[in-house]
Amino acid sequence: MNDMVCPITNGLPKVRERPLDPPAIFGQLRDEQPIAPMTFPDGARGWVITGFAHARAILSDSRFSSQGSLKHLAFASELATGLDIEKDLPPGQFEHMDPPEHTRFRKLLTGEFTLRRMKAMVPQIERIAAERVAAMRAKGRPADLVRDFSVPMSAQVICELLGVPADARGRFEELSFRALSLDMKAEESKAVLDAIVNLLVEVAMGKVAEPGDDLLTGLVTGGQLEPAELIGVTLLLLVAGHETSANMLSLGTYALLREPEQLAKLRADESLIDNAVEELLRYLTIVHIGVQRTPTEDVEIDGVTLRAGETALIHLPSVNRDPERFPDPDRLDITRGAIGHLTFSHGIHQCLGQQLARQELKVGFSTLLREFPDLRLAVDPDTIPMRDNMTIYGVHELPVAW
């Protein structure tokens, strides 16, 4: 490795000085070494990327591999923050594959997640959000926005899109809430995963017996996936589509409630919602473990040579705070045009469900603001427990009143 100091050892630092900003060390790194050496908790030496242009260059470079076997745990932890992709998960986790394997899975699904189709889902998403609001009102204040709104709303949306029948949804929601809400030991985490897989097998068998007009039926009857792959792909879609949106809904609301000036702007002009969603996606970048790419040969980027096998961790939260790309980046500004951020990554693995996420967040935030003109935190904002330890950043709970 080049003659550079290695400021990040034993994985990424977790301590945030402020809950909505990435740890300050990443900002210093970007100024001095946007491609900096690091060591992962397993001892492997690699790189941490904090520059926007550097990140884009790596993410669109086919000399970098996404193979799961080349990736490392990002945070040192005794908890099961990461399952073993190869051993613990069913096949079909195509975010951890390279072409041509990746292409086979992705092309099978892209037609299901087009902007047009996701826009057509808006009335359905609006109905789901309205149901959650009604349930919150019926239960009375204060409500936990995580458990009473974001998690069930996002679970319902992805279940309806996939075609998970109503009787299985309650079980999925309960299992996913357990998977989402706790710092679990490896065994418990594995047990929850097994229960979700069993549920999916049951649901898929149901589609063979009784096909519907939904994504899962398409996959079951399409005959292009092995049965185990079908379960693996469905699991990926469920988890990726659910945990991320649920956390963005809660964390985004928390951010708006902490920034009354921004919230007032959005309340005054609903047409700012598209911009607000993009800015919240940028500012909060909930995939705080970043994404990893491993060069399959020596590659030089901006004068630094990344040797074959040395994994680069693209630290998405700090990449999205690069002042070269976003002026005054640490400021939440819902009027800035933040689109082009790397929250959904870049390159051939860019988030398949991003257009669904955009519609879901638009409907979710708009509904909350419209239905609760006096929405507010029911506790001191600094006491909200943050998901520092989890794969996806967010809040564990968010007590709100109205």
Next chain:
Amino acid sequence: MPIEADPEVCVGSGMCALTAPGLFDQSQDDGTVVVLRPVPADPELDDVRDAVRRCPSGALKLTD
């Protein structure tokens, strides 16, 4: 300056359709890029350049 799009390279992210909806759509079958109008008007060029820059897979080109 015509737009060139390669559906083989496209990964169906929908960024072009989001950025310049009058010029791009996605195939109903596999979600890959469909160019609605290959020659954009001058006032549309900024949007097209944004779409090219945002395309995650490098499937779009604005040729000279």
